[in-house]
Amino acid sequence: xxxxxxxxxxxxxxxxxxxxxxxxxxxNFKTKDSKIIKCExxxxxxxxxxxxxxxxxxxxxxxEGTELEIFNLELIEFLSKNTSQICVEFHDWLDDTKESxxxxxxxxxxxxxxxxxxxxxxxxxxxxxxxxKSKVDIKSADKINLYINKYLMGVQRVFxxxxxxx
Numbered sequence: 001x002x003x004x005x006x007x008x009x010x011x012x013x014x015x016x017x018x019x020x021x022x023x024x025x026x027x028n029f030k031t032k033d034s035k036i037i038k039c040e041x042x043x044x045x046x047x048x049x050x051x052x053x054x055x056x057x058x059x060x061x062x063x064e065g066t067e068l069e070i071f072n073l074e075l076i077e078f079l080s081k082n083t084s085q086i087c088v089e090f091h092d093w094l095d096d097t098k099e100s101x102x103x104x105x106x107x108x109x110x111x112x113x114x115x116x117x118x119x120x121x122x123x124x125x126x127x128x129x130x131x132x133k134s135k136v137d138i139k140s141a142d143k144i145n146l147y148i149n150k151y152l153m154g155v156q157r158v159f160x161x162x163x164x165x166x
Contacts, residue, residue: 004063009046015039045078055082062089071107080114084135090125119146
């Protein structure tokens with residue numbers, strides 16, 4: 001069991017496991033029903049190195065709030081050298097403060113500075129795709145296709161809610 005963190009690898013943090021399986025387990029969010037386990041930390045850079053990952057086509061990050069802590073300039077510069085696409089589920093809405101919003105805006109700025117295109121697939125920051133322009137040759141038609149699919153998925157979700165979940 002490893003927790004991706006921004007600190008040095010090999011430390012330990014409390015990790016809150018949800019017993020009811022209705023919520024997500026996390027190092028940041030706990031409930032009265034959470035079981036606490038000690039989890040060894042690892043940086044994303046060390047994870048790549050330990051697994052000899054030279055090139056990653058798609059990295060999916062859904063780490064229940066810790067994404068706000070791990071994305072700093074050093075990590076984003078590292079990812080810009082070896083990762084083509086990064087899909088992130090931000091949980092800034094769980095901590096609905098101005099500080100969280102500013103952190104996400106800064107993360108977006110750092111990705112843009114490191115040659116990434118950003119596609120948001122939700123109204124909040126719940127589903128974001130970062131495409132590395134130096135690794136992926138994305139044409140205008142590809143961008144249009146992504147936007148069309150994004151909005152079609154949104155219409156489909158609204159349609160399902162309106163007609164099937166009443």
